[in-house]
Amino acid sequence: MVQQQKGEIGGYRRDTESHPPYLYPDYKSTRLRAPEKPLVISPHTLSEVTGPVYGHGLIGELDNDLTRQHEGEPLGERIIVTGRVLDGDGRPVRNSLIEVWQANAAGRYVHQGDRHPAPLDPNFTGAGRCLTDDEGRYRFVTVKPGAYPWKNHDNAWRPAHIHFSLFGPAFATRLVTQMYFPSDPLFDHDPIFQSVRDPKARQRLVSSFDLETTEPGWALGYRFDIVLRGRDATPMENHR
Amino acid sequence: MKLEPTPSQTVGPFFHNALLDEDQSKLVASDHPSVTRIEGTMRDGAGEIVPDAMLEIWQANAAGRYAHPEDDREDLPLEDDFSGFGRCPTDAEGRYEFVTIKPGVVPGPEGRPQAPHILVSIFARGLLKQLVTRIYFPDEEAANAADPLLSSIEDPALRSTLVASATGDGSLRFDLHLQGEDQTAFFDV
Numbered sequence: 001m002v003q004q005q006k007g008e009i010g011g012y013r014r015d016t017e018s019h020p021p022y023l024y025p026d027y028k029s030t031r032l033r034a035p036e037k038p039l040v041i042s043p044h045t046l047s048e049v050t051g052p053v054y055g056h057g058l059i060g061e062l063d064n065d066l067t068r069q070h071e072g073e074p075l076g077e078r079i080i081v082t083g084r085v086l087d088g089d090g091r092p093v094r095n096s097l098i099e100v101w102q103a104n105a106a107g108r109y110v111h112q113g114d115r116h117p118a119p120l121d122p123n124f125t126g127a128g129r130c131l132t133d134d135e136g137r138y139r140f141v142t143v144k145p146g147a148y149p150w151k152n153h154d155n156a157w158r159p160a161h162i163h164f165s166l167f168g169p170a171f172a173t174r175l176v177t178q179m180y181f182p183s184d185p186l187f188d189h190d191p192i193f194q195s196v197r198d199p200k201a202r203q204r205l206v207s208s209f210d211l212e213t214t215e216p217g218w219a220l221g222y223r224f225d226i227v228l229r230g231r232d233a234t235p236m237e238n239h240r
Numbered sequence: 241m242k243l244e245p246t247p248s249q250t251v252g253p254f255f256h257n258a259l260l261d262e263d264q265s266k267l268v269a270s271d272h273p274s275v276t277r278i279e280g281t282m283r284d285g286a287g288e289i290v291p292d293a294m295l296e297i298w299q300a301n302a303a304g305r306y307a308h309p310e311d312d313r314e315d316l317p318l319e320d321d322f323s324g325f326g327r328c329p330t331d332a333e334g335r336y337e338f339v340t341i342k343p344g345v346v347p348g349p350e351g352r353p354q355a356p357h358i359l360v361s362i363f364a365r366g367l368l369k370q371l372v373t374r375i376y377f378p379d380e381e382a383a384n385a386a387d388p389l390l391s392s393i394e395d396p397a398l399r400s401t402l403v404a405s406a407t408g409d410g411s412l413r414f415d416l417h418l419q420g421e422d423q424t425a426f427f428d429v
Contacts, residue, residue, distance in 0.1 A: 014428075015245070015428070016244065016245065018244055018245050018246075018247045019245075019247050019248045019368075019369050020247060020248065020249070020368035020369060021368070022367065022368060022369065022371075024368060027250075027366070027368070029250075029365050029366030030366050030367075030368065031285075031366075032284040032285040032286050032288070032366070032418070032419060033284050033285070033290070033364065033365075033366035033367055033418045033419065034366075034367075034418070034419060035371065035418060035419055035423055035424075035426050036285075036419055036420075036423060037398065037423050037425070037426075039426050039427060039428035040389070040392065040393055040425055040426070040427050040428065041392075041427070041428050042372070042389060042427040042428060042429045043348075043349045043388075043389070044429070045346070045347070045348045045349060045354060045389075046306065046310070046311060046346050046347055046348075047298070047300070047306070047346060047354070047357070047359055048359070048429055049310055050298075050306040050308035050310050050311050051298060051308060052296075052298055052323065052324070052325035053307065053308060053309075053323070053325075054323065054325050058262070086243060087243075088242060088243050088244075088245060089241060089242065089243070090241040090242075090243055099258050099259055100258065101254065101255055101257065101258035101259075103254075109254040110257055111253070111254040111256060111257065113253050113254065113292070114254060125257055126257070126258075127257040127258035127261070128258070129258070163249075163251065163252060163254075163255065163258070165251075165255075165258070165259060169310075170310075171298050171359055171361075171429070172429050174296075174361060174370065175245075175246065175248060176248060176249065176250075176251045176363055176370065177246055177247065177248055177249045178249040178250075178252075192249060192250060192368070193249075195249075195368050196247040196249075200244075201244065201247050202247070204244065204246050204247060205246065205247060205249065226246045227243045227244065227245050227246050228245060228246070229245050230242065230243070230245075
């Protein structure tokens with residue numbers, strides 16, 4: 001444990017090379033949106049080690065089952081996506097909101113900006129949310145999203161993915177990421193996936209097929225564990 | 241056991257149904273006695289508006305207390321109906337608006353007070369990781385001058401990007417420039 005002086009607060013570990021850079025020119029949209037001036041190093045004060053306690057009143061009974069939000073069942077391959085949310089020390093992140101969104105099985109989002117000429121599915125919106133349990137576990141039922149084309153470069157296709165948004169315990173632990181499926185042939189051609197330069201870190205974005213999660217005669221199971229930043233040190237009692 | 245974090249990926253352009261199905265941009269009612277409107281426009285490095293971003297804010301209440309278990313200063317009041325969290329998309333003109341209150345002073349490094357401020361996270365297509373900035377208040381000149389984080393920024397032009405400006409009608413304007421000469425100061429948190 002790092003010894004702290006009075007008035008210091010136990011912050012979170014600084015980000016590692018795990019994360020992609022802001023500027024990754026192969027992903028064209030970064031070129032005019034990545035900041036150019038050096039980032040200002042922010043100490044972790046009470047503002048950063050606290051964070052929104054959000055979503056607990058919002059969750060509906062079917063919010064974690066994207067296949068039961070409409071009258072009929074969506075088309076596509078039914079899947080179960082489950083895993084644990086852990087902090088950098090392997091401790092469960094409990095009672096914390098996860099929001100997910102994805103394209104339908106044909107690779108189309110319910111969004112006015114999505115111009116991909118693939119069919120919408122009247123039985124699929126592709127948005128869900130849930131809270132992690134005491135072990136940090138979560139579980140969604142959905143359909144496997146399709147790959148879809150985008151305009152980044154000639155013949156560009158996004159590998160199938162599900163977007164994840166997580167809060168964790170603090171402003172400093174906020175994470176938005178994407179979960180991919182094992183052995184996708186589009187990985188090598190996708191600049192968003194490749195923007196994570198460390199191959200080992202990249203693999204942490206890929207779910208694994210899990211026979212234990214798979215339910216006989218009903219749905220394939222995928223496992224995706226998510227690790228949020230760990231605490232630098234345990235805050236001392238008199239830390240302010 | 242030390243675990244490496246899951247890498248960040250862009251929020252993309254298609255998050256609205258999942259993240260913005262309810263309006264979370266009003267932290268207080270519009271007729272709240274100390275209501276503060278904060279509005280602005282987001283632009284990219286070419287000066288073009290950014291119509292597909294999402295902003296999140298996090299702030300203390302008027303007494304300077306965060307609605308979070310780690311802020312255990314029980315001598316300061318908490319209000320049941322003020323979470324301190326807000327979320328807002330940019331619209332087709334690149335604009336956003338939050339309706340909130342000015343937060344109080346909160347403690348900073350080495351016990352030094354921090355000037356009233358609101359934390360902002362920006363998510364958008366083209367941002368592989370959220371950008372983080374802070375909104376400071378124009379009527380807090382002395383506190384801003386003493387703020388440990390603001391005063392750590394040597395370039396006065398960059399520093400001034402973090403202070404909102406008062407509009408004629410009592411609102412505050414806080415424009416965001418992701419890139420370029422006028423770029424907003426962003427933090428490595």
